[in-house]
Amino acid sequence: MRKNQTRKRENLEVVDADRIAIYLELMDSYQQLGQLAEVDAVMREARKRWTDKTEQQQFVLMEANLxxxxxxxxxxxxxxxxxxxxxxxxxxxxxxMAEIYLNEKKDKRKFAMCFKEIAQNNPSPMAYVLLGDAYMSIQEPAQAIEVYETALKINPKDDALAEKIGQAYVQCHFYTKAINYYEAALKSGRKPVMRMRLAELLFQLEYYEKCEKVLRQALDADQNPVDIDRMSDHVSYWSLLSKLYFENGNWKEAITALERAREIQLSIISKPPGEVANLVEEKKLAAKICCQLAELHWNRRDANKAIDLYQEAIFFNNTDIKIMTALANLYLSLGKLDACNTQCQLILNIDRNNDDATLMMADLLYQSNEAGKATIHFTQLLNRNPNQYHALARCIELSWRRGNVEQAEKYLRNALNMNPRATLDAGFNYCKGLNEWYTGDPNAALQAFNRARRDLEWGERATYNMIEICLNPDNEIIGGGTLDYSQDCNTNNGNDRGVGTKIAEGFLKELQNRPGLDHKYRLMENFIMLMSGNRTNVQQALTNFLSMAETEDSGMTSVGALLGSARAYVMLKQIPKAKAQLKRVLGHTWTLEDADNLEKCWLLLADLYINQGKHDQASDILRTVLQHNASSIKALEYKGYICEREQKWDEAAANYEVAWRLSKCKNPTIGYKLAYNYLKCRKLFECIEICHRVLELYPNYPRIKREIMDKARANIRT
Structure with missing residues (x-):
């Protein structure tokens, strides 16, 4: 045995190529360890050993790296x-060399020249592809097309190369040429990927009819594919077709198409493991399709279907935190607090510092009437990062709902102290806009939201808030007639409502969502129609609101649709029908998502009760409003109004005092009411002080001087 091993070692011949490889590996190891002196020593030894030999060239790359x-x-x-x-x-x-010219020297011309020299030295398809890719990487698609076409002439069967040419045409914005190229490629029998590229381009250009035709040709030609590659193509086709229907507002067709994509993808997953190249990726795609379907169903308020689909998505990809967060958010919106809590715990088990889950846990505490604990959670998050704007926005909202406006101001100051440049952040401006809006300064709120409007993360919600302000700058109870301040001097009463409606329409058009599928978009579109004041538009908006409420899943109530229909009925003088709609939300579970619309419904119903002299019923509703939002200025105004009607001047003044404080002592209407009730309960000095404050802000408001301040002074003299 030993003799055999000795004989084998003797027969083992080490050639120069092996020695060079060992030297290179050794130098590479030293280089990775940062031991450059050792690399130099090995390099000197190698140079000496292979001086004036062709093998010496193999060390050039290593020397260059050094x-x-x-x-x-x-x-x-x-x-x-x-x-x-x-x-x-x-x-x-x-x-x-090309990498060095581009990354170190920032010289694009010499970068491309290196690849051009490669192609000149070896005019092969691969060399031309390298040159074309180089041109594409430095944003020279026109030159890339020329080079790719040269490569395709040498190798006309290269489908990947043909695809690169089409993509280069698109990058050049030669869309017509790109379409013609893809169509010609399809006729010449190129792979299905070319059909997908053509369809995607047509979709991008909004040539929806032509896009559908291209997709349908492939789907109709082979309705039940069994080959995995063909099945994968069909999944892509059906998914894009669903997007197309989505853009056109055809929600039923969008869901049907995406369901078909899901069915085919599930068939791929169920194939024997040996037939599926990458089962993990196929499952991730199935999860993605399930999530898209869930979003479509939730937009139609089919909550049960949406939950089932999110759960199916998690089954296929149980580590995707985005899917788990979406399901948790859905549970929270539905008021299913235990299910939401379970989902959040699962997220935190994967990522214990996940901000979304932490925020939801705090929201859960708030909705469970544990506002103190919720605030502690948010405060801890803000202490870790004062510029965590999602937490800051929620803290401002919760502080406002608890009646602690000063705390919201403190949070904003802390964020600014930690980052003086926060005023440039969209998130900070969104939070500032919220605070200004809550405290009754619509102009300042619009300015702040406008600074966040173009941001990808905050833009949509900021735009929706701006639309609401444009439609109702004075935060009136639309449809209500009890608190009629049309004669008062307010900062926005001179504004033309028609102008506000037109501006709101413009903002809505900026949003990417489609009215046929996005629930919030459809609501806002019809609220704008409602505010036009045109009877035909009001009737059409009413029909749309009723249709939205009727087509939603029977287990769900669209509070926004009920609010819209009630407002429309009031505008059409059909008060009993308006009340019937509003009463449907009296027992609705309070959630943060529906909070604003619920409050508007309750306040409108309270207004109708007050007009009918039913003060007890109105007071019960107002107590509910203030239970969920201690800073509801309108609820406090209504309470003050009821007390006035009952000649309880002290109680009326107490309610107006809180409303005056919450509005930062800027609202002249509330100031007038407060001064009036101070006059009635003989608080004359306080009355005069309020009058001075209002006149200081609004000099063109002589009514408060004539009707209240002069009388208070006369009473003091007597």
Missing amino acids: KLQRKDINGALEKLSSVPTTDANYQIARIK
């Missing part, structure tokens, strides 16, 4: 440029 690591850019380029065109490492050396 110079690069020492920031000797020119030295590295000089070394690499010394590699002759006949050397096997020529192409690698030129590619390395």
Whole structure:
């Protein structure tokens, strides 16, 4: 045995190529460890061993890397440029030179020249593809097309190359040429990916009819594919077709198409493991499709179907935090607090510092009437990061709902102290806009929201808030007639409501969502129609609101649709029908998502009761409003009004005092009412002080001087 092993060792011949490989590996190891002196020593030994031999060229790349690591850019380029065109490492050396020119020298011309030299030295399809890719990477698609076409002439059967040409046309904005190219490629029998690229381009250009035709041709030609590649193509086709229907507002067709994509994808997953190349990725795609379907169903308020689909998505991809967060948000919106809590705990088990889950946990506490604990959660999050704007926005909202407006101001100051440049952040401006809106300064709120309007993360919600302000700058109870301040001097009463409606329409058009599918978009579209004042528009909005409420899942109540229909009925003088709609939300579970619309419904119903002299019923509703929002200025005004009617001047003044404080002592209407009730309960000095404050802000408000302040002074004299 030993003799055999000795004989084998004797027969083992180590050639120069092996020795060079060992030297290179050794130098590479030293280089990765940062031991450059050892690399130099090994390099000197290697040079000495292979001086004046062709093998010496193999060390050039390593020498160039060493110079690069020492920031000797020119030295590295000089070394690499010394590699002759006949050397096997020529192409690698030129590619390395190109990287240095682009990344270190920022010289795009010389970057492209390196690849051009490769193509000139070896005019192969691969060399031309490298040159074309180089042109694309430096935003020169026109030159890339020319090079790709040269490569395609050499290798006309290369589908990947044909696809690159089409993409280059698109990048050049030669859309007509790109469409013609893709169509010609399809006729010549190119792979299905070309059909998908054509359909995607047509979709992008909003040529929906032509896009549908291209997709339908493939789907109708093979309605039940069994080959995995063909099945995958059909999944892509059906998914894009669903997007197309979505854009056109055809929600039923969008769901049907996406359901078909899901069915085919599930069939792919159920194939024997050996037939599926990458089962994990296929399951991720199935999860993605399920999530898209869930969103469509939730937009139609089919909550049960949406939950089932999110759960199915998690089954296929149980580590995707985005899916788990979406399901938790859905549970929270439905008031299913235990289910939401379970989902949040699962998220925190994967990522214990996940902000979304932490925020939802705090929301859960708030909706469970544990506002104190919720605030502690938010405060802890803000202490870790005062510029966590999602937490800041929620803190401002919850502080407002608890009647602690000063705390909201403190949170904003802390964020600004920690980051003086926060005023440039969209998130901060959104939060500032919220605070200004809540405290009755619509102009300041509009300015702040406008600074967040173009942001990808905050833009949509800021725009929706701006639309609401434009439609109702004075935060009136639309449809209500009890608190009629049309004669009062308010900062916005001079505004033309028609102008506000037109501006709101413009903002709505900026949003990407489609009225046929997005619930909030459809609501806002019809609220704008309602505010036009045109009877035909009001009737059409009413029909739409009723249709939205009727087509929603029977287990769900769209509070927004009920609010819209009630407002429309009031405008059409059909008060009993309005009350019937509003009464439907009296027992509705309070959630943060529905909070604003619920409050508007309750306040409108209270207004109708007050007009009918039913003060007890109105007071019960107002107590509910203030239970969920201690800063509801309108609820306090209504309470003050009821007390006035009952001649309880002290109680009326107490309610107006709180409303005056919450509005930062800026609302002249509330100031007038407060001064009036101070006059009635003989608080004459306080009355005069309020009058002075109102006149200081609104000098053109003589009514308060004539009707209240002069009388208070006369009473003091007597």
